[in-house]
Amino acid sequence: MRIDDHPILGTFEKGQKVSFVFDDKAMEGFEGEPIAVALRSNGVKIHRYTMRRNQPRGIFCAIGRCTDCIMVVDGTPNVRTCVEPLQKGSVIQTQVGAGPEVTRK
Amino acid sequence: MRRCEMISVGAGPAGLAAATEAARNGVEVLVFDENDRPGGQLFKQIHKFFGSEEHHAKERGFDIGYGFLEEAEKLGVEVSLSSVVMGIYENRTMNVLIRDRIEQVRAEKILVATGASENMIPFPGWTLPGIIGAGAAQTIANIHGIKPGENLLMVGSGNVGLVVAYQMLQAGCQVSAIIDAAPRIGGYEVHAAKVARYGVPFFMSHTITEAGGEKWIESATISQVDKEWKPIPGTEKKFELDTVCIAVGLNPMTQLLDMLSCKMVPVPSLGGRVPAHDLGQETSIPGIYVAGDSSGIEEASTAIIEGRIAGLAIAHSLGYIDDSSFLEQRDRQFKSMVGLRSGSHGEARKIAKEYINAVMKG
Ligand SMILES: Cc1cc2nc3c(=O)[nH]c(=O)nc-3n(C[C@H](O)[C@H](O)[C@H](O)COP(=O)(O)OP(=O)(O)OC[C@H]3O[C@@H](n4cnc5c(N)ncnc54)[C@H](O)[C@@H]3O)c2cc1C
Ligand code: FES
Numbered sequence: 001m002r003i004d005d006h007p008i009l010g011t012f013e014k015g016q017k018v019s020f021v022f023d024d025k026a027m028e029g030f031e032g033e034p035i036a037v038a039l040r041s042n043g044v045k046i047h048r049y050t051m052r053r054n055q056p057r058g059i060f061c062a063i064g065r066c067t068d069c070i071m072v073v074d075g076t077p078n079v080r081t082c083v084e085p086l087q088k089g090s091v092i093q094t095q096v097g098a099g100p101e102v103t104r105k
Numbered sequence: 106m107r108r109c110e111m112i113s114v115g116a117g118p119a120g121l122a123a124a125t126e127a128a129r130n131g132v133e134v135l136v137f138d139e140n141d142r143p144g145g146q147l148f149k150q151i152h153k154f155f156g157s158e159e160h161h162a163k164e165r166g167f168d169i170g171y172g173f174l175e176e177a178e179k180l181g182v183e184v185s186l187s188s189v190v191m192g193i194y195e196n197r198t199m200n201v202l203i204r205d206r207i208e209q210v211r212a213e214k215i216l217v218a219t220g221a222s223e224n225m226i227p228f229p230g231w232t233l234p235g236i237i238g239a240g241a242a243q244t245i246a247n248i249h250g251i252k253p254g255e256n257l258l259m260v261g262s263g264n265v266g267l268v269v270a271y272q273m274l275q276a277g278c279q280v281s282a283i284i285d286a287a288p289r290i291g292g293y294e295v296h297a298a299k300v301a302r303y304g305v306p307f308f309m310s311h312t313i314t315e316a317g318g319e320k321w322i323e324s325a326t327i328s329q330v331d332k333e334w335k336p337i338p339g340t341e342k343k344f345e346l347d348t349v350c351i352a353v354g355l356n357p358m359t360q361l362l363d364m365l366s367c368k369m370v371p372v373p374s375l376g377g378r379v380p381a382h383d384l385g386q387e388t389s390i391p392g393i394y395v396a397g398d399s400s401g402i403e404e405a406s407t408a409i410i411e412g413r414i415a416g417l418a419i420a421h422s423l424g425y426i427d428d429s430s431f432l433e434q435r436d437r438q439f440k441s442m443v444g445l446r447s448g449s450h451g452e453a454r455k456i457a458k459e460y461i462n463a464v465m466k467g
Contacts, residue, residue: 040245
């Protein structure tokens with residue numbers, strides 16, 4: 001899925017390769033790239049299921065406008081994964097409905 | 106509360122052009138952008154621009170972007186990223202969410218250069234993952250280096266549809282077809298010719314009528330439309346694919362201006378409701394300016410010129426440039442706009458812009 005050699009852009013500058021967890025599976029991506037991009041390069045296409053009809057949703061706008069791509073990141077629901085940078089060891093989960101309840105610290 | 110002379114909301118081509126132009130004339134400028142990198146849509150534009158030399162004709166979007174950033178830094182323009190302007194209130198104060206804290210800032214002059222968002226068309230199955238905005242495809246491929254899919258259909262033959270289809274081919278994707286409900290291709294011929302050379306078929310007077318698939322789009326059905334753009338039964342064609350890109354136009358992002366009850370004008374040829382503004386890009390609210398897509402959808406090159414005009418007008422109203430020098434410099438910008446707002450595509454925008462300026466005069 002990654003573009004290795006682009007006719008105009010050549011190669012893409014990326015951060016360090018890091019590991020993260022998606023729904024209990026270990027995956028690899030590049031630090032600092034949007035979580036959605038790291039997931040897509042691992043073949044993940046579904047980010048969440050809607051609250052009432054349980055329909056799948058994935059990336060739609062890729063610039064943080066539409067919220068179709070929200071997931072649970074390190075326990076926090078409703079994170080827009082198309083603009084949230086991937087960090088080493090991030091734990092990412094498919095969001096179902098509004099996601100788990102968060103207790104404020 | 107922090108105070109400064111000028112704030113630009115948005116670090117796209119319009120915002121950066123305004124910021125550098127104003128700063129060059131002595132204005133203290135602060136730029137907010139919600140993204141974690143500046144440049145707005147510019148960095149995903151990897152094709153060469155068209156127009157004369159002074160419009161960066163031979164340059165690609167991202168090179169223009171880097172040029173602006175270098176200039177902004179030299180001029181001491183402060184660009185604050187990951188900073189969402191949440192609202193603009195009375196007396197030109199605004200709340201800005203910078204990462205996880207909220208700050209209040211006040212400026213003498215505010216430029217709203219927030220760009221546009223993409224339009225969508227609903228059809229059965231339109232919410233399936235894999236159906237994305239053309240801008241999303243451009244972002245994913247050209248900025249992050251990932252193919253949005255292997256095989257895609259482009260809905261819309263305007264410049265965004267044509268350019269993004271070509272860029273997807275460059276990224277190594279297959280493009281099954283470009284379709285448009287209109288009988289003729291909407292974008293520039295040069296862009297259309299590039300895609301046609303790859304053998305991509307165009308289906309004009311066609312719309313997408315259904316997307317199939319369980320959890321991800323697996324097929325798309327298109328149908329020919331009649332004069333009223335209604336699908337004609339029996340003309341269906343089905344494509345097996347994994348992605349559909351929607352490029353059916355943009356609309357100006359004017360939420361911040363709506364909060365201020367800025368005067369709006371409906372102008373279909375500029376993408377919908379457009380804020381009224383004068384020849385110096387000032388809106389109906391004194392001290393609030395607009396430029397670029399948020400003042401009516403055009404192109405990157407016109408966004409840059411509008412930005413420069415706004416920057417000059419702001420520097421002038423703050424007393425940094427005298428009347429004659431302002432008029433002379435603004436005139437120069439108007440002149441370079443003439444070429445961009447001409448031809449079959451530009452003429453309609455020129456007339457629309459004149460109408461908006463007239464509305465401001467009342
Ligand atoms: C997806 C897409 C692709 C395009 N492709 C092309 C192309 O290939 N060629 C071409 O000539 N034109 C293209 N255009 C048309 C467009 O007119 C120009 O490219 C140009 O980018 C417009 O410049 P701008 O500065 O007005 O807006 P933008 O470049 O969109 O910049 C606006 C900036 O404002 C920021 N922003 C918005 N709201 C807020 C807020 N509340 N707080 C803080 N920051 C905010 C955004 O993050 C963004 O960085 C495209 C437009 C889009 C949307
Ligand atoms: S895809 Fe639209 S917000 Fe992330």
